Amino acid sequence: MYRLEHPWLLAILPLPLVLYWLLPPYREEQDSLRITFFDFVTSSLGLTPQHQAVILRTNWLEKIVSVLSWSLIVVALARPQYIEPPIQKIEPGRDLMLALDISQSMETRDFRTADGKRMRRVDAVKQVVADFIRRRKHDQIGLIVFGQTAYPVAPFTLDHEACQQMLAQIDAGMAGPQTMIGDAIGLAIKQFNASDAKQRVLILLTDGNDTGSRMPPRRAAEIAKENHIVIHAVGLGDPHATGEDKMDYAALEQIANSTGGKVFHGENRTELESAYRELDKITPQNFKTLSYQPRRELAMIPIGAALLLTVGYNLLMLLIGMGMSLWNRQAKKATDTQTPEIAMLKVRL
Known part of the structure; x- marks a missing residue:
């Protein structure tokens, strides 16, 4: 028989969503250079500058992993247990x-x-x-x-x-x-x-x-x-x-x-x-x-699953990043080896 020692802790499952609604957006500080002709540059490029926070880009896989990891951590905090048959x-x-x-x-x-x-x-x-x-x-x-x-x-x-x-x-x-x-x-x-x-x-x-x-x-x-x-x-x-x-x-x-x-x-x-x-x-x-019923703590299972999900996602992103970097280097190398005639033609165009 499986049970949770502290089932009331499941009430904090929606906590990240509440914090997302209530807390202000994430603001990222970046180094910048102030120039007096900033408006001229933006108008020449057809850009309209806006005063707002930088929104970090995420993908659907990261959102799924985040939700699953948080859920598994909450379940671990609730102390899942396996109640063995009573010993008389x-x-x-x-x-x-x-x-x-x-x-x-x-x-x-x-x-x-x-x-x-x-x-x-x-x-x-x-x-x-x-x-x-x-x-x-x-x-x-x-x-x-x-x-x-x-x-x-x-x-x-x-x-x-x-x-x-x-x-x-x-x-x-x-x-x-x-x-x-x-x-x-x-x-x-x-x-x-x-x-x-x-x-x-x-x-x-x-x-x-x-x-x-x-x-x-x-x-x-x-x-x-x-x-x-x-x-x-x-x-x-x-x-x-x-x-x-x-x-x-x-x-x-x-x-x-x-x-x-x-x-x-x-x-x-x-x-x-x-x-x-x-x-x-x-x-x-x-x-x-x-009668005594032995209890086996199972919290290490959801914690281990959350750890594997997080590590697996980061390893996947690392491999994807390395693959993109390798592809970019090869593309750049291919560009650098083009014939001078093509290069001159591009310059003329």
């Missing part, structure tokens, strides 16, 4: 942290595949979470794993493929046998401190209860709330078990409710997939798109 930049509207429990209990084979075979909890979680990451195209996603200790696996990034590769490499027991939920929330809070996103969401997945975090889960949830972090919790353990293997949904509800989040049950493959589908709905992809 997508910025994430939220940061999403996934905290996954990979304690030793995640080795339990109580999940089933589509064909009925038993599979480990950790394998089912990796498949469902990988699919969840694949759907969150415009969110910055980070990954934390925890067991006896919490570890950052991937910082907030839009490189979801790298995040999925890191997810595929984790396994149950890598972070120790116990479950430190409070420490995992505390590590997530530290990760969010480097984030400038307005919306911060932590999705916590565990299959047991807290077994002695240095930071109690309730206190960690309060700090998360102060930092405007919403925690959604997904539990996939057995609530009827005993000891460390018992899934403490009441504790998860306190953590999630204190930050405005929700708790989801994922005690089997179907419930786990349903939980992450629901999370996909309640944490919609919120992103902003910035």
Whole structure:
């Protein structure tokens, strides 16, 4: 798309014509000799002297070149531009942290595949979470794993493929046998401190209860709330078990409710997939798109065209003048070489 940055400058196009009408004619000063018998000379030659300005002679080509050059200069002053198609930049509207429990209990084979075979909890979680990451195209996603200790696996990034590769490499027991939920929330809070996103969401997945975090889960949830972090919790353990293997949904509800989040049950493959589908709905992809339209300045084109016209016209006039001068010299030479008889005849005539 082409446009003029200052189209109002086109109003000065008729300025030379206005000046031609308003300004007095051009007066050229010339050296002269005053003689007392000037009237006698003019009357003898049949001339009538007039008091007026000397009008410079022009030709039609010069007028056309002058008009075109002036028009091109005015167009250049108006700054012609070419507006290129807009460039869109997508910025994430939220940061999403996934905290996954990979304690030793995640080795339990109580999940089933589509064909009925038993599979480990950790394998089912990796498949469902990988699919969840694949759907969150415009969110910055980070990954934390925890067991006896919490570890950052991937910082907030839009490189979801790298995040999925890191997810595929984790396994149950890598972070120790116990479950430190409070420490995992505390590590997530530290990760969010480097984030400038307005919306911060932590999705916590565990299959047991807290077994002695240095930071109690309730206190960690309060700090998360102060930092405007919403925690959604997904539990996939057995609530009827005993000891460390018992899934403490009441504790998860306190953590999630204190930050405005929700708790989801994922005690089997179907419930786990349903939980992450629901999370996909309640944490919609919120992103902003910035558009920028590059502009290319085109003023050099009319300026160059005006320069070429002016230079071309002057070169043409120079060549014509040189040709006329050469023709005159040849004519004079031909005259000088005439026979004396012809010269005498002219003198007599």
